[in-house]
Amino acid sequence: MHELRLAAERGEPALLAAVLDRRVEMLIDGGGIVPADPRPFRGPEDVARKICDVLEDDPAIITEREVNGQRGLVLHRRGEVTAVVCVNVHHRHVTELWVQLNPDKLRQWNRPRPTADDR
Numbered sequence: 001m002h003e004l005r006l007a008a009e010r011g012e013p014a015l016l017a018a019v020l021d022r023r024v025e026m027l028i029d030g031g032g033i034v035p036a037d038p039r040p041f042r043g044p045e046d047v048a049r050k051i052c053d054v055l056e057d058d059p060a061i062i063t064e065r066e067v068n069g070q071r072g073l074v075l076h077r078r079g080e081v082t083a084v085v086c087v088n089v090h091h092r093h094v095t096e097l098w099v100q101l102n103p104d105k106l107r108q109w110n111r112p113r114p115t116a117d118d119r
Contacts, residue, residue, distance in 0.1 A: 011052050016044075023095065026097040027040050054083070054099075060082065063076070067086045
């Protein structure tokens with residue numbers, strides 16, 4: 001997971017492909033709001049290239065977080081979460097990625113977190 005984040009931050013397809021399983025698949029949900037190809041991306045080269053395309057347009061701060069009870073990455077742009085990625089890893093290689101870009105489904109991630117003063 002850490003290697004995936006570092007490779008994504010560098011934005012180099014070859015580095016990304018090295019941490020992806022040869023049968024990796026990635027699905028992207030834009031919800032019809034954010035342009036996203038509905039077909040799955042398959043194979044390390046296609047997945048790595050697509051990740052770089054998504055990040056190239058608007059660089060993001062990427063953090064490692066738990067997403068829906070599993071490993072994940074959260075992309076922040078201009079102080080707002082713009083993507084959440086669920087990641088499956090097997091034997092140190094990423095086998096599946098589910099990318100959520102739909103802003104309606106990211107609202108929960110952008111709510112202010114309560115502080116001790118709010119309780």
